[in-house]
Amino acid sequence: MPAAPRFVRRIPEGDTRERLTCPECGFVAYENPKVVVGSVVAAADGRVLLCRRAIAPRAGFWTLPAGFLEMGETVAEGARREAWEEAQARIALDGVLAVYSIARIGQVQVIFRARFAEPGFAPGPESLETRLFAWEEIPWEQIAFPSVHWALGAWRGAATGPLPAAALEPDGTGMPGTTPPGL
Amino acid sequence: MPAAPRFVRRIPEGDTRERLTCPECGFVAYENPKVVVGSVVAAADGRVLLCRRAIAPRAGFWTLPAGFLEMGETVAEGARREAWEEAQARIALDGVLAVYSIARIGQVQVIFRARFAEPGFAPGPESLETRLFAWEEIPWEQIAFPSVHWALGAWRGAATGPLPAAALEPDGTGMPGTTPPGL
Ligand SMILES: [Zn+2]
Numbered sequence: 557m558p559a560a561p562r563f564v565r566r567i568p569e570g571d572t573r574e575r576l577t578c579p580e581c582g583f584v585a586y587e588n589p590k591v592v593v594g595s596v597v598a599a600a601d602g603r604v605l606l607c608r609r610a611i612a613p614r615a616g617f618w619t620l621p622a623g624f625l626e627m628g629e630t631v632a633e634g635a636r637r638e639a640w641e642e643a644q645a646r647i648a649l650d651g652v653l654a655v656y657s658i659a660r661i662g663q664v665q666v667i668f669r670a671r672f673a674e675p676g677f678a679p680g681p682e683s684l685e686t687r688l689f690a691w692e693e694i695p696w697e698q699i700a701f702p703s704v705h706w707a708l709g710a711w712r713g714a715a716t717g718p719l720p721a722a723a724l725e726p727d728g729t730g731m732p733g734t735t736p737p738g739l
Numbered sequence: 740m741p742a743a744p745r746f747v748r749r750i751p752e753g754d755t756r757e758r759l760t761c762p763e764c765g766f767v768a769y770e771n772p773k774v775v776v777g778s779v780v781a782a783a784d785g786r787v788l789l790c791r792r793a794i795a796p797r798a799g800f801w802t803l804p805a806g807f808l809e810m811g812e813t814v815a816e817g818a819r820r821e822a823w824e825e826a827q828a829r830i831a832l833d834g835v836l837a838v839y840s841i842a843r844i845g846q847v848q849v850i851f852r853a854r855f856a857e858p859g860f861a862p863g864p865e866s867l868e869t870r871l872f873a874w875e876e877i878p879w880e881q882i883a884f885p886s887v888h889w890a891l892g893a894w895r896g897a898a899t900g901p902l903p904a905a906a907l908e909p910d911g912t913g914m915p916g917t918t919p920p921g922l
Pocket residue numbers: 561578579580581582583761763764766
C-alpha cells in the first residue's frame with residue numbers, strides 16, 4: 557500500500573488561488589463545491605416522507621431523502637435515485653423547490669417537490685426508519701440539518717399551488733430569504 | 740518535476756463505483772459534478788448582457804457571464820463574482836431562473852435573473868467584448884452553448900413578471916421541458 561499523500565496548499569501555474577497539491581506526484585486536488593440532490597416527497601394525503609439516518613453525521617435524526625449527485629446524472633435523476641436508495645420510494649418530480657448553498661462546507665443542495673409515483677416505501681441501507689409525517693407531527697427537535705427545516709418550510713409555503721421561484725438559504729446571499737421578490 | 744500520475748479506474752474500499760485512482764500514491768480522485776453559476780443580466784430598457792468569449796472552448800462566441808462556483812461561495816456570490824470578472828458589472832440578483840444539468844460533462848448550472856446594481860460594464864480578461872442586446876438583436880447563430888439559448892428563452896418566457904419555478908434542461912429529466920407543471 558502506498559502511503560497516503562500529504563497534500564500542501566500551493567498556487568498551481570496559471571491559477572490564481574491556492575489548491576491542495578500532492579508534493580510527491582504533482583497532482584492538484586481541485587476542491588469543488590459538491591451538489592446534493594433531494595426531495596420533499598408528499599403522499600396524496602399531504603404527509604411528507606422523512607428518513608431517520610442510520611449513518612454519521614447526525615445518525616438517529618430525521619432528514620429528507622437526499623445525497624450527493626453522481627457524475628453522469630441530471631439533478632432530477634439523482635433526486636429520484638436517492639429517494640430509491642434511502643427510502644425505497646419511486647417518486648415523480650414536480651419541480652425545483654429550493655437551491656441552498658451551504659458555503660462553509662462547500663455544498664449546493666437542489667431540492668425538488670415530489671410525490672409518490674408508486675405506493676410504498678421502506679428504509680434503505682442508510683436509513684433506520686422511513687415514515688410519513690403530517691405537518692403537525694414533524695419531529696422538529698430531531699431534524700438532522702438546518703436545510704431540512706428550510707426545505708420543509710418552503711414546501712409548506714408553496715402548499716399545493718404552482719411552484720414559485722426556488723427558495724434560497726435564509727442568510728448570506730444578499731437576497732431576501734426564501735422568497736426572492738420580482739424585479 | 741514529478742511525472743503526471745496515470746490514474747486508473749478502480750472501486751475503492753467501502754465504495755460501490757469505479758473511481759479514478761493514482762496507482763503510485765493511492766490518491767482517489769473523486770470526480771464530482773461541478774457547479775456553474777451565471778446570470779441573465781438585463782438593463783432597464785430590457786436589453787440583456789452578453790460576453791464574447793476570449794478563451795476556449797467556443798472562443799469568439801457569445802455567452803452569459805458565468806463560470807465555476809468556487810469553494811466557500813454561495814451560488815449567489817459566485818454569480819455576482821462572475822459578472823464582475825467577465826463583464827466588470829455589479830449586478831443585483833432577482834432569483835433562480837434555471838437549473839440546468841449537463842450530465843454528459845458533469846455540470847449543474849444555476850442561472851439567476853439579474854439587473855445592473857450600478858451602471859457600466861466592460862470586458863474582463865476572459866471576454867473579447869461585452870454588449871447589451873435587444874431580444875431581436877441576439878446573435879443566435881453565434882451563441883456559445885445550448886444552455887445559453889435555454890436561459891435566454893426562460894428569461895424571455897418569464898418576462899418582467901414574478902419568477903416562476905426554475906426552468907430545467909429540455910431533455911433527459913423525465914420532466915416536461917422548461918415549465919414543470921403543478922402537482
Ligand atoms: Zn501523489
